[in-house]
Amino acid sequence: MLDLKFISSNKEAVAEMLRKRNQASLIPEMESLTVHYNARNEVQIKCDDLRNQRNTTSKKIGLIKMSGGDINSVSNEVKAINAEIAGLEQEIGQYDAKIDKVLYGIPNLLDEKVPEGKDEASNRVVRSWGEKPAFSFPALAHWDLAEKNGLIDFKRAVKLSGARFVLYRDAGAKLERALINFMLDVHCREHHYKEFIPPFIVNEKTMTGTGQLPKFKEDLFKLENYNYYLIPTAEVPLTNIHSDEILNEDDVPLYYTAYTPCFRSEAGSWGKDTRGLIRLHQFNKVELVKIVKPEDSASELEKLVNEAEKILQLLNIHYRIVALCGGDTGFSSSMTYDIEVWLPGMNAYKEISSCSNCRDFQARRAGIRFKRKSTGKTELVHTLNGSGLAVGRTFLAILENYQTQDGGFSLPEVLKKYM
RNA sequence: GGAGAGAUGGCAGAGUGGUCGAUUGCGGCGGUCUCGAAAACCGUUAUACCCGAAAGGGUAUCGGGGGUUCAAAUCCCCCUCUCUCCGCCA
Numbered sequence: 001m002l003d004l005k006f007i008s009s010n011k012e013a014v015a016e017m018l019r020k021r022n023q024a025s026l027i028p029e030m031e032s033l034t035v036h037y038n039a040r041n042e043v044q045i046k047c048d049d050l051r052n053q054r055n056t057t058s059k060k061i062g063l064i065k066m067s068g069g070d071i072n073s074v075s076n077e078v079k080a081i082n083a084e085i086a087g088l089e090q091e092i093g094q095y096d097a098k099i100d101k102v103l104y105g106i107p108n109l110l111d112e113k114v115p116e117g118k119d120e121a122s123n124r125v126v127r128s129w130g131e132k133p134a135f136s137f138p139a140l141a142h143w144d145l146a147e148k149n150g151l152i153d154f155k156r157a158v159k160l161s162g163a164r165f166v167l168y169r170d171a172g173a174k175l176e177r178a179l180i181n182f183m184l185d186v187h188c189r190e191h192h193y194k195e196f197i198p199p200f201i202v203n204e205k206t207m208t209g210t211g212q213l214p215k216f217k218e219d220l221f222k223l224e225n226y227n228y229y230l231i232p233t234a235e236v237p238l239t240n241i242h243s244d245e246i247l248n249e250d251d252v253p254l255y256y257t258a259y260t261p262c263f264r265s266e267a268g269s270w271g272k273d274t275r276g277l278i279r280l281h282q283f284n285k286v287e288l289v290k291i292v293k294p295e296d297s298a299s300e301l302e303k304l305v306n307e308a309e310k311i312l313q314l315l316n317i318h319y320r321i322v323a324l325c326g327g328d329t330g331f332s333s334s335m336t337y338d339i340e341v342w343l344p345g346m347n348a349y350k351e352i353s354s355c356s357n358c359r360d361f362q363a364r365r366a367g368i369r370f371k372r373k374s375t376g377k378t379e380l381v382h383t384l385n386g387s388g389l390a391v392g393r394t395f396l397a398i399l400e401n402y403q404t405q406d407g408g409f410s411l412p413e414v415l416k417k418y419m
Numbered sequence: 420g421g422a423g424a425g426a427u428g429g430c431a432g433a434g435u436g437g438u439c440g441a442u443u444g445c446g447g448c449g450g451u452c453u454c455g456a457a458a459a460c461c462g463u464u465a466u467a468c469c470c471g472a473a474a475g476g477g478u479a480u481c482g483g484g485g486g487u488u489c490a491a492a493u494c495c496c497c498c499u500c501u502c503u504c505c506g507c508c509a
Contacts, residue, residue, distance in 0.1 A: 044469060048478040055478090058490045062437040065489095075489040082489085246429080246466085248447090369466095371429095376448080378466080 001103050001365050008034045017109050020326035022118045029102045040095035047088040054081045104208070105215050108361040110326055111298075111335035117325030123338070124325070129309065130318035132342055137405045141345035142396035143276035146172065148407050151399075152277075163274070164266060164281040166392075171419075175398070176284060178418035179391050180259045183286040183311055187388055191307045193257035193288060198237030200260055201228045206240045209366030211332035211358075218267045221281075230263035234287035235385040242291060243366035249373050252381060253300065254291040257388065259284065277396040278350065284391035290384040291368065294360065297382035301357040305337045308353045308388040315394070315412045317401050318342040320349060334359045341393065345400040352393045355386030 007014050007030065015027045057078050061071050115124045146152040151172025157165045168176050187193040204227050207213040212220060212232060221230040231237060238256045247254075262285050273279035288307060292300050305321060312319050324336040333356035340349035360380040363369070369378045402409045411419065 041469070044478085048469065051479085052477060054489085059437070061489050065437085071489070078489045248429090371447095373448090376464090 001361065002106055002109065003364065004033065004037055004099065004103060007103075007106070008037055014106070014109070017107070017326075020110055020114070020116065021107055021329065022327035023107065026106065030106055033099060033102055036095050036098050040092060040099065043088050043091050043095070047085060047092060050081055050085050050088070054078055054085065057081070104365075107331045108334050108358060110329060111357070113323070114329060114335050115323055115325040118327040119325075120328045122325035123328055124323045126321045126323050126337070128318070128320035129313060130316065130342075132318050133344055133401055135344065135403075135405075139344040139347075139400065140403055140407065141276065142343070142399040145345070145399040145403055145407065145409060146277075146396075149399075149409065151175065161281075164279065166277065166280060172395075174419055175415070176391060176395055178415050179394055179398075180284060180286060182314075182415060182418050183388060183391070183394075184257060184259055186311060186314065187257045187286070187288060187307065190310070191255065191288075193255040196234075196238060196241075196256055196258040198231075198234060198241075198258055198260065200231050200263075202231055202237055202240070203227060204229070206236060206243070209240045209243050210236045210362050211365065212236065215331065219265055221263045221265055231260060232264045233262050233285060233385075233387075234258040234260040235289055238287060238289040239291075239362055239368075239383050239385060240366055242368050245368060246378055247291075247368070247370040247381065249293075249370055252291055252293055252370055253296065254289075256289045256291070257286060259286045259391075261285075277392045280392065283393075286388050286391060288355075288386045288388040291381050292384065293370070294379065294382050297357050297359055297384060300382075300384055301335065301337070301355060304384055304386045305339070305355045308355055308386050309339055311389050311394070312339065312341060312352070312397075314414045315398065317397050317412075319352070330354075330356060332356070332358045332361050334361065339389070341397045343397060343400045345403070350393065350397075351390075352397065353387040353389045356384060358383045358385070 002014065011031060011034065014030055015024075018024055018026050018030065057074060061074055061078070064071050064074065115122055117123070140148075143152075143154070147154065149172075150170055151168065153167040153169050157167040160167065184195060188195050201223065204213060207220065207229050212229075220232060223229070237260075238258055241256065242254075261282050263282050264280075266279060266281060269279060277283075288304060290300050290304060309319065309321065319339055319341045322338045322340055324338060329336050336354055336356040338351045339353035339355070341352040343350050359382045362383045363380040368381050368383065370381050371378050398412060398415075399409050402412065404410060
């Protein structure tokens with residue numbers, strides 16, 4: 001979330017951001033924050049003053065009692081003050097509730113480099129790498145290749161669970177596992193990430209820390225009768241590892257990675273990408289998370305993209321890097337680069353990684369700070385996250401890009417030792 | 420699942436109704452000493468909010484929520500989590 005004081009003194013900048021995100025409808029709510037905030041403070045000042053009176057008078061009572069005096073009248077005086085305090089506290093609570101409701105729903109500020117635009121049509125291609133493969137035959141889509149080669153059992157997955165689930169089998173399961181190990185090895189050995197296996201189920205506070213809750217509850221799977229949610233990405237547990245902590249300056253930057261399955265309800269995407277491996281309720285992903293000093297986050301984002309795209313370079317698959325426009329940038333992110341991989345079978349580029357700089361937005365929600373030595377002050381860290389990469393989509397990119405005329409496919413060189 | 424114990428500042432660990440935001444130790448930071456370091460000694464060291472130009476002042480916070488009281492880290496209730504023993508179990 002944004003700093004309440006910042007919003008109050010920069011309303012126009014926040015409104016500008018909301019317009020750029022195509023969410024101008026939030027502007028009146030945002031502006032109401034200042035009103036509530038000021039009103040709240042007035043009550044707070046009154047309340048603090050009364051509490052001060054209460055505290056000093058109460059202390060006097062202790063002294064009076066010790067010297068054997070009568071405390072009745074003073075005691076009644078304090079009771080009257082307390083009644084007044086109770087009323088004011090209730091008022092403050094009401095203001096806080098109103099403020100939080102709005103504040104937790106306001107998206108992050110956008111980096112000035114973010115392109116203008118309402119939706120993905122305005123995303124800007126920054127650069128690309130490699131070449132589209134030239135086939136002398138019509139390229140098959142990955143679902144056909146997966147079926148033909150016995151890598152995935154789509155039908156039985158439906159029997160087991162339903163639509164948008166897959167059952168990897170034989171070499172398919174092995175390839176998926178090989179990719180996970182390959183990605184983790186590259187990031188740990190070459191990019192110096194620390195590896196984790198986090199819980200796949202987290203609580204409400206953790207989901208709030210990274211921004212999934214309260215606003216995007218319908219995108220999550222929630223466990224019945226528990227206040228637990230299935231993680232939609234390892235970004236959630238990894239980023240929250242240090243929630244409510246004050247780190248030493250020497251501890252940062254932190255580079256964390258984890259493989260986890262990711263669970264998404266995909267509410268609102270009925271009919272989209274119903275075939276194959278593009279959009280699933282459960283998919284595998286290797287995630288990269290960085291916790292860094294504010295002055296480093298911009299350059300760390302560029303590095304993060306490089307680390308993620310390294311995987312595709314090693315697999316030798318063509319892709320392009322896209323800077324998301326304002327309307328397409330996620331709630332918690334100030335700036336996002338997508339890596340879009342080329343899929344010859346689908347004749348399209350598809351997102352395979354999303355790398356975001358969340359700056360202090362998540363850090364403020366989750367309470368992740370560090371103590372700066374030169375000033376002795378605590379400051380919010382900046383957090384970044386990126387897929388490195390979505391495993392299932394990498395799987396299908398390999399199938400489509402490495403397919404052969406006979407309907408089979410070959411294996412990228414770097415994966416051979418993992419199979 | 421049964422029985423018991425516990426949750427206090429970066430960490431360890433005192434504190435059972437008032438002068439306690441909290442003894443002390445360790446760690447951190449600054450200093451004295453030293454060529455330098457260690458040791459020793461001295462000082463300092465929580466977070467958030469509010470008022471203030473600042474100095475400074477106020478308020479809240481001892482796992483979370485509620486209650487008793489003029490007054491709660493301390494008493495009562497509920498919840499969460501941790502530990503020990505027993506049972507079950509990958």
